[in-house]
Amino acid sequence: DGGITQSPKYLFRKEGQNVTLSCEQNLNHDAMYWYRQDPGQGLRLIYYSQIVNDFQKGDIAEGYSVSREKKESFPLTVTSAQKNPTAFYLCASSISSHSNQPQHFGDGTRLSIL
Amino acid sequence: GESVGLHLPTLSVQEGDNSIINCAYSNSASDYFIWYKQESGKGPQFIIDIRSNMDKRQGQRVTVLLNKTVKHLSLQIAATQPGDSAVYFCAGPHTGFQKLVFGTGTRLLVSP
Numbered sequence: 001d002g003g004i005t006q007s008p009k010y011l012f013r014k015e016g017q018n019v020t021l022s023c024e025q026n027l028n029h030d031a032m033y034w035y036r037q038d039p040g041q042g043l044r045l046i047y048y049s050q051i052v053n054d055f056q057k058g059d060i061a062e063g064y065s066v067s068r069e070k071k072e073s074f075p076l077t078v079t080s081a082q083k084n085p086t087a088f089y090l091c092a093s094s095i096s097s098h099s100n101q102p103q104h105f106g107d108g109t110r111l112s113i114l
Numbered sequence: 115g116e117s118v119g120l121h122l123p124t125l126s127v128q129e130g131d132n133s134i135i136n137c138a139y140s141n142s143a144s145d146y147f148i149w150y151k152q153e154s155g156k157g158p159q160f161i162i163d164i165r166s167n168m169d170k171r172q173g174q175r176v177t178v179l180l181n182k183t184v185k186h187l188s189l190q191i192a193a194t195q196p197g198d199s200a201v202y203f204c205a206g207p208h209t210g211f212q213k214l215v216f217g218t219g220t221r222l223l224v225s226p
Contacts, residue, residue: 004157035216041218042118042203042215042216042217042218043158043216090157090158092157097213099207099208100145100207102163103205104160105150105158105159106157107155107156107157
């Protein structure tokens with residue numbers, strides 16, 4: 001079945017540690033996105049990629065990094081510079097980056113601090 | 115800046131009733147909206163979308179209404195079932211940029 005796979009489902013980070021969240025899609029979508037979801041807030045855009053080998057910062061990119069070496073994959077690294085990383089992280093993809101296209105989401109990774 | 119929001123944080127209905135979830139937006143140039151359903155511990159699931167050249171669009175047990183005059187859209191769920199219990203939120207385009215803005219969500223609680 002086509003879809004978006006995020007792993008791991010749960011992740012724990014120690015102080016000073018970088019962690020990487022995986023996102024893979026087999027929908028042949030050009031655009032991919034990373035969002036952060038906190039209780040009582042709407043989704044906030046961290047990074048997005050319109051096409052392979054290209055990505056741009058979203059609204060809250062500080063303390064995060066991404067790469068887009070393959071069309072199917074868009075991993076997110078939460079660096080030690082992100083002082084409040086505890087959140088639910090969602091990856092999404094869409095056929096193109098035009099805002100008149102639906103984004104389809106994975107089932108998220110919940111990141112917590114040890 | 116642009117905003118997309120929802121009117122009520124929680125909506126409680128009885129099984130079998132019709133549910134109406136509302137969303138307001140600020141950008142009059144917005145031309146596309148999406149409704150998502152998010153169950154606990156899962157990612158948002160696409161329900162239905164609507165473009166600004168339409169006032170109404172129907173899916174299976176769901177209807178979205180768009181009122182561009184007052185910048186308001188609603189999601190109607192017919193014959194609400196316990197499996198409909200989730201957080202529902204709308205999304206719309208951000209002006210001048212190719213991204214979506216998401217509302218905070220309404221939690222729909224369905225009681226038997």
